[in-house]
Amino acid sequence: MSKGKTPDKPVVALIAGPTASGKSDLAVRLALALREAGKDAVVINADSAQVYADLAIVSARPTDAEMRGVPHRLFGVWSGEEGCSAAKWAAQARREIAEAHAAGIVPILVGGTGLYIRTLLDGISPMPEIDPAVREAVRALPVDQAYAALQAEDAPRAAMLAPADSQRIARALEVVRSTGRPLASWQQQRIGGIGDAIELVPLVLLPDREALYARCDARFAAMLESGALEEVAALLARHIDPAMPVMRAIGVPDITAYLRGECPLDEAIARGQQATRNYAKRQLTWLRHQLPQEWPRTAPENVELRSQFEILFSK
Template identity: 65%
Template sequence: MSKSASPNAKPPKGRLALIAGPTASGKSDCAVELALALEKAGKQAVVINADSAQVYADLRILSARPTEDEMRGVPHRLFGVWDGAEACSAAEWADAAKREIENAHLAEMVPILVGGTGLYIRTLLDGIAPVPPIHEHVREAVRAMETADLYDAVQREDPEYARSLRPADRQRLARALEVVRSTGRSLLAWQRDEKAGGIGDSVQLAPLIILPEREWLYERCNQRFAWMMQHGAVHEVEKLLARELSADLPVMRAIGVPQIADYLRGATSREEAIAHGQQVTRQYAKRQYTWLRHQPPDHWPLKIPENISLPTDFEILFSD
């Protein structure tokens, strides 16, 4: 005789794959390959974007958003769904990702999260500190400041957090200053509080971090930016500039946009724009590489692409 379930039994955790890697690491191809392998095993899958540049509709080329051919018939979600005039925060993305993951589970599909934006991944899994809303007058005053003045102010008013920020990182500097001025507490203090809204404990996670050899990765970065310049990136930036969006918006600070904008304004040559774009791409990949090596839990597997075995590395997804 079969035993009935306990009325207090918890529902089974939904499965969630996570493929993370620096830019140009091949993580998107790996996600599609995993989805197709699951399909052969009789399980449907959906790929969900966790890259902060690929959310923007305006950055199809410069963010290396997957094309229809590269998607290979696998459904993709949260790619190109934000207009560049609206900044997509980590909390807003996490809310959208939760809905997509829930929809996938309701449809008995396996959600495959793919990206390299550590803040997005951390916010989704661990939640976010409950920072109160910023007073509007504080926000307006802070956003009107020059970047150098922002850095000086954060050094004075939140010196501990300032040590973790780059002097040119305007977005994070402004966020740090508006939080300490509006709440009287450092952003670090809020981040140390108990976080809310994470789904890490409610899913059965199958993570994989792709970390290629650095020299191979940097050469891929170089090749990819040069290819972008030949295949529409310049026109993409032309359209962005025509919109006259605020320079503080993430879409206007995305890798490649300032470098190509300088070229279009005549401040640099095409060759200089390519060299600068390649440089900032490599620097970004290096920061992602460092974060992915040191910040995720120790039990998350790190693999070079050649050593990935989908049925083995994602065994729990293939089991019944």
Template identity: 60%
Template sequence: MSTAQSPENQAVALIAGPTASGKSDLAVRLAQRIEASGRPSAVVNADSQQVYADLEILSARPGKHEMGGIEHRLFGTWDGAQPCSAADWAGQAKQEIADLHARGGVPVLCGGTGLYIRTLLDGISPVPPIDPDIRAQVRALPVEALRKCLIGEDPASAARLNERDIQRMSRALEVVRSTGQSLGWWQERKAGGIAEDISLHPLVLIPDRDWLYERCDRRFDWMLEAGAIEEVATLARRGLDPTLPVMRAIGVPEILAYLEDELDLASVAEAGKTATRQYAKRQFTWFRNQPPRDWPRADKKTIAEYDFFVSLFQ
């Protein structure tokens, strides 16, 4: 992901990192400071769960009192019945960024979904539509057969992907079978990213892992007390396809099991906390290794926004 510089009126701040690491609070403080300097600002969501209107509580979407008088965009924008892909989000994020730039403002991107951020900055691969018959054949394969086929037809993807990552392995196999080229070949031809057109001011938050896990546990308890069960019950009444992202969001399957008398509340809490910590662990790995090495990393629990974004105010 390039961070090539361009005129400062095209500045974009980015605060990224694992769930529950304090990104939202820092983003609001930074946007407040930007507005105090005389420029408009807004916090633009880059979290794949906070985009859904149905998940206000379970996604820990910021409430009005947490927004600090700052405009927030792309929070709760998608209905759960409509999946929000990385390309969908990036297209909308580009529009929000362009709107703020047109007014001389500075967008503050905030979130922990690495694929969203990468798609916005680097663009998307121009993979042609997948043949429906090939997709059906691939998705019907048992896991062992899927893995064996991928090793034979796209060994590079097989080496890169975890053998339990059925979704990504299926995607790689259907791409090579449908297009005749590997997913890696297509990914080298990405287009539409904005990295070369903006002045990016990134910060990756990577706090102490034990501290973060404790926050994750505490937050899930708060969610249950704040109405997460009622939120999922409302979602369940919609009768949505269980494979939709909104139905697979952390906490939703666990609470659905409780509503169907398959788990007691204590088991829901433990399962939800475990799933959250596992997700945070994967984010730790991604943000330690994927962003460019010159992106600043902060491991402090409390940081001053000015210390890391001083270049925005010079």
């Protein structure tokens, strides 16, 4: 759509960027600029760590002061015991967006979790129900036998997997045996995406890598000073399953190692900073190559709100 043209569909803004890129602050600034122009806006979280009530500090969730009176949704709404998947988040995000549009409010999505963003826009594959008897039989097979069976029943999928990847082998085998269709045929379908029903106004933030890494390091150190150790200790006291996403969030395993006496604090800090930098690097790669190339990309310091989001300010 040309700049300044009034959209024919409900508008959704999207600010996507890596961790520590300032995207949340930019979303608030956009909402405040829209308020000055006579339009209300709401910021909707699209970060897989910031959805958890248990990770206010470790996930760098915006504080009340940082929200500056702008309504925020889907921040800190899931319990760590429950867990949040891309499908669960997308369903909630669709409802929040629909409610905002019904009230004449501009939704501003902000985050760096690519799977969440693509699931919301493109939809998700309708995964089939698996016959419990089939699942039990498949899961009882030694991995070498399961892999041989998958080679016979779904050769293309078997060729994509390592022979020792027991979890993915079992999943593919139970799907083809339970439904008569290979996993790929289910994955080719997409349901629930809103991309065609909205006018998306995206902006992708691509900071200088070295400056971003420095901000990652500084932010992790600041988290520890702000109570990250106590936050993770509270998580551990609840005996949440270590496989749950909240226990695998960036920084949590490293702080856990320190709290359990497995490493000194300086080593935990170094590990956590490295993990944060690695995550930011993966996000940058995804943002550069996996999002549509026509989406605008810029460094955070070069954003001019009314120019980048001109369509939002049109009457």
